[in-house]
Amino acid sequence: MNNLVWFRNDLRIRNNTSLAKACSGNKVMGVYCFNPTYFSIGDYGFKKTERFRARFLIETIIQLKDNLRKLNIPLFVYVDNPEKRIPKFIHEHGIQNVFLQKEWTRDENKVRNAVIAKVSSSVNFEESYDQFLFHPDDIPYVSFQQIPKIFTEFRKKCEIYTKVRPVLESPMVRPENNLVENNTVVPSLQDLGLSNFSIDTRTAFPFKGGETNAKKRIEEYFWETKKLAFYKKTRNGLVGQGYSSKLSPWLANGSISARTIYWEVKEFESTVKKNQDTYWLVFELIWRDFFKYVSLKHGNQIFRIEGILNKKYDWKTSKKITEHWISGQTEDPFINANMQEIARTGWMSNRGRQNVASFWSRVLEQDWRIGAAYFESMLLDYDVHSNWGNWMYSSGVGNDPRNRIFNSKRQAERYDPNGKFQALWLQETLFKIIFRNSFKQ
Template sequence: MGLFWFRSDLRLEDNEALTAAIAQCEKVVPVFCFSPRLWEKHPLGFSRTGAHRIQFLKESLDDLQTALQELGNDLWIVVGEPAEKLPEIAEKVGATVVFGHREAATEEIREEEAVANKIDLELYWGSTLYHLEDLPMPVASLPAVFGGFRRKVEKKSSIREVFARPTAIPGVDQPANQEAYLHLFPEFVAKDKRTAFPFKGGSNAALARLKEYLWEGDHLGRYKLTRNGLVGTNYSSKFSPWLANGSLSPRTIYQEVKRYEEARVKNDSTYWLVFELIWRDFFHFVSLQHGRNLFLYQGLQRVDPRLGKQQATFWKWAEGRTKDGFVNANQLELSSTGWMSNRGRQNAASYLVHDMGIDWRWGAAWFESQLLDYDPCSNYGNWQYVTGIGNDTRTKKFDTQWQAERYDPKGRFQQLWTGMF
């Protein structure tokens, strides 16, 4: 008998660790554990997990639970440290081993180590497009910049096949224990009608979006032309929130892109979506390589970015009250919906760091709290990149006025979120 520890892999399809658990154990008990770090407060007073993401996570767990129930199993939801909760459940149901996926960021890795000290833990790699074991270099000698990494993996590695969705997961007779957790995240917000991300959490919604973006709307064939957009659902794929909690696998996306290329069109746009997924991979492997330096003020470069901690200035930025209407619109979109475009994120981050001179980690923590798609590797990696203290040291200061004129020339985006232009 084994436990399956769901973490950032909230899906049944392309789930290697779950496939292994089913193959090796007569019965499997699926567990999701709400770790206390999720509702910790940042020193500035906001929760590490804001209202938008907790709602999205709830929808994702509901969807997963239904999928497990359809296979004759169920999802245990517990609140507390995984290193305490998993051994407790194992004892209750008579399990001797825990299966799950490895993660790439330091807190999650520490969590794994703590669990492994208490019970047998069998971990697999499953969050990236390219498998860790298929990289053409050890993680310790990852090329310093993205271009070098991308060229090497594209030339020397290949992407594994998707694991089939299980058709049955035999479970135990005991009813699943589902502890209440929403009270730990007291804020609640209704969906803003203006949102660019009107979708729900969970694998079903993710697969529906994949179908819509590629096949029904045919948006993929134009992705490279539209990806810098700011308004609407289809300027970019919007896959990131599902990728972040694992209800969608990057390999599933890749497989569909290949099918689309065969059936419809293969062009710069279809390549560019995969190119962006390789960026995501890169940040995951960089996180494995550099560990806690991803979260430290001096970044991977170990240099002082000379930034300050003026709270009033920070809050002007976070609440969209700066002198820059474009930055404000992006910040208002984020706090109202949990979504901000990539163009918006680059500008908002650059403004905080390079125009306001505020510690990049405060900005990264605010994004951590607010973003639907928060992922430690992509978030802290991109913040370091914009600050110029990550692997790439070239300054990434964005001229936000110029950017607004180029990407929001008629002020449609600013009008939508600030009511002014």
């Protein structure tokens, strides 16, 4: 049998169910498509993937190709629509089985269905849920429609009744004759229609993409510095590499799995220290799961302006307000500093995200989907479920039972009391204001 792994958001060799299944065949190959659609302008006027996540993805595919090569498994890389390239690949290489990670949101479903429609019905497509901490077959709910509205209820029940599955190790090295001629190359930013850039020295996320780099980050954060033991106390930080695990970009494109992180935490707890801080990283992984189950339950409703609550607000749309929010020129310096950070680095802290989202939707009363689409474009760790789920949550149309509005002034006083974060990102803006005022005089 000739088996193909169609890599999507599972860009790793360890704990990869599709890869493990494919390795039962005589021949195993991998394919990844840089889909031009994901680098084009989306519904709200932003490129769906901007340069920060694109470069992280390029770095990831380079490492994936190298790691697979060490297993004598070729990875074919194309800049093309999967529905154009993959059916042709299947025909040319006599593929009988295609293994891929199960996705269910709008764009991913559209691509999958288009590929299958162009392939012979004799070709078997086998999908695996492989992006969860708590596997869908193991959770204490008969159907996704039973997923509760409230996160706490979901978390407590799953913690009692669901066991996290063990990690699948990397496959064995294949015979050398598994390799076939492969002249494909990983594209550059320019190939994707994006400009090159230098990393801003102020960034809290200076790391590169790829499974090997994800492992290095765990080694550093867990075992070398042991900062995991203080995670809950520092996770609301704003400046520097060490205030949080920073694992989310690797999680988002599947360079590392939630289960791998979970079992690494458990190893840390058994050999170093177990406390509320170590538990809190697992707590955050459960939040990530929750938003995936919310999207499984509600489907495309997560993209609609009424959200999953079907709640109507008097949403406004202003090009000027959008430009001021994006460029960090609002009347709120804490909001501005966070918006400058994402514009320059593709990163923003969890605390910052909550504040700028609340400010956009609840204070400025702008269409929350525009903010969500901007985050989709810019964030290194964009994940469709977490992004749109969190934006609904912050905008009063999602899973927040308290329907909160953040007071960004108080938040700044609490989390940036000395103004260190604001000074870091607003120094250029302040200089321009001072210069302009002095020039007028």
